[in-house]
Amino acid sequence: MMFDCAIIGGGPAGLNAALVLGRARRNTVLFDNNRPRNVVTGESHGFITRDGVKPAEFRRIAHEDIDKYGTVRRVQTKIVDVRREGLFFRLATEEGEIVQARKLLLAAGLKETLPSVPGIHDFYGKSLFNCPYCDGWELRDRPLAVIAEQEHAFHMVRVVYNWSRDLVVFTNGRFNLSAEEKSRLSRKGIPVLEQRIASLRGQHGRLESVVLEDGREIRRAGGFVAPQWTQAAPFGDRLGCARNGKGGYVTDGFGRTSVKDVYAAGDTSVVAPSQLIIAAAEGSRAAIGVNTDLTEEDF
Template sequence: MLDCVIIGGGPAGMNAALVLGRARKNIMLFDDDKPRNSVTHESHGFITRDGIAPVEFKRLAKEDLQKYPSISLKNEKVTGLKKENNIFLIKTSSGNLIQSRKVILATGVKDQLPPIKGLKELYGKSIFHCPFCDGWELRERKLVVVSEMEGITHMVKLLTNWSNDIIVCSNGKKILTGEEKEMLASKGIRVLEEEIAYLHGEEGQLQEVVFTNGDRLERNGGFVGMMSKQASPLADIIGCKVNENGGIITDEFGRTNIEGVYASGDTSTMPMAQLIFAASDGSRAGIAVVSDLLAEDF
C-alpha cells in the first residue's frame, strides 16, 4: 500500500514528490511524458533556472528525486482511478493496479490554438501565450495579439511593458467593446477585425499576418489568446468539481471535494501557466498529504 500516487510529472508533480520523499512517504509518480511546454525552447521566471530548456529542467528534477529511496518514478499512463473503502485503485496502461491512500492529480492541461493556418508552426518560437514568460524575449518588437476570445484586453495592456508597437487581430470576430477599442486607440494600439488567411514566417519566426482581403501586416512576434482543457479525464472520472475555467476546484493546499484527492499545477490553476506557480502548488499539495496522513495515523 502506497502513501500517495502522483499522476503527472511536470513541475507540480515533481515538487510534490520531492516534499513527500523528504518526508519519507512511500510514493509513486506516473508520467506519460507529454508536457504542455513541449513546444517551448526555454522556460523563464524561475529563479536559478531562468532560460532553462524544459527537457533539462525535467532531467534535473528526476535527478533530485532519485536521491530519495521511497520515491518510484514510472514512465506510464494512468488510465483509471476509483475509490473503494477509502483506498484508491489506480489502473495503468500496462494493466497494473496500484493501491494508495492518497492521490495527487498534476495532469496539466492541453492548449487549444485558434485554427489559423501557420500558427502551429510559429507557436513556441515567435508567438507565445504568456507575457510574463516570454515578453522579455519579444521586447521592442512589432507585436501582434491574435485572439478570438473576449477579455483579451488585459493581455494587450500587459504587453505595453515590452513594446509600444502592438496591433490586435481578432480574425473576423467582434470581441472588443467600443469602450475597449477607444481605450486601446488612446494608447496607439489598433484593432483589426478582418479575417486572417494565414500567418507567414520562416524557421519559426513570424514575418507577416496575411488577411483574406489581401492586406498584409508586417509583424515579427506575437501572442495568442486561447482556450485550455484538462489533459486527462481522471478528475472527471473520480468526481472532482471544476470552476468556470475548467480548473479543478481546491482549497489553498490542493484538497479537492473528493477526500484524499488533491490537485496541483495547471490542472487546478488554469489559465495560469507559469512554471514557478506549478512548482509551488505541488509543494503545497505534498505538505497537505503529509499532514492529512499524520492526522489519520494519530
C-alpha cells in the same frame, strides 16, 4: 503495492510534490506520460537559479533530485483509469498495471487549443507564445501581434503592452471586444483588426507578417496568442471534484479538492498556464497537505 500517494503528472507541480513527499519518507508513485505541454518551448523563464533553462534539462535535474529519495517511484506511462475502492484509489496504466494509493494528487496540467489560424503551429513556441511573463522579455520593443479569439483578448493586450508599445490585435473574425475596449486601445495607438487571418508568413518558425483574408499583410516580428485551456486528464471530473468559475478544480490552501483524499496542484487547479516556479510551489503546498492528512490518519 500500496502507496501513500499517487501523483498523476510529471510537470513542475507533480515533480515538486514528489520531492517533498520523498523527503517526508512517504511511499509515492509519480506517473508521467512524458508529453509535457511546454515541449515546443526552447527555454523556460522566471524560476530563480533556473532562468532560461531548457524544459528537458529542467526535467532531468528534477528527476535527479527526486531519485535521491528511495521512497519515490517514477513511472513513465499514461494512466487510463482511476476509481475509488473503499478507502483507497485504484489506478490503471495503459500497460494494464494496477496500483493502489491512499491519496491522489492531480497534476496533469492543461491542454491547449490554439486559435484557428492556418500554420499557427509552425510558429508556436518559436516566435508566438501564450505567456508574456515567460517570453515577453525576449520580444521586448518589437512589432508584435496579439491573436485572441477569446473574450479575454482585452486583458492580454493590456498585459503585453508592458513589453511592447507596437501592437496589432487580430481577433480572427471574432467580435470579442466591446466598443469601449476598442476605443481605449485606439487611444493607445493599438489597432484592432477583426478580419479572419488567411496565413502567417515567416521562416523557420520566425514570424514576419500576418496576412488577412482581404489581402492586407501586416508586418510583425512575433507575438502572443490566447489559447483555450482544458483539463489534460478527466479524472477529477470522474471522481466528482468541484470546478471553480474558470474550470479548474476548487482547492483549499493545501491543495485539497472537494473530494476527500483527492488533491490538485499547478495548472490543474487554476486553468491558466503558470510559470514553473508557481506550479512547483503549488506542488509543494499540496504535498504538505497530503502529508498532513496522512499524519492525522496515522495518529
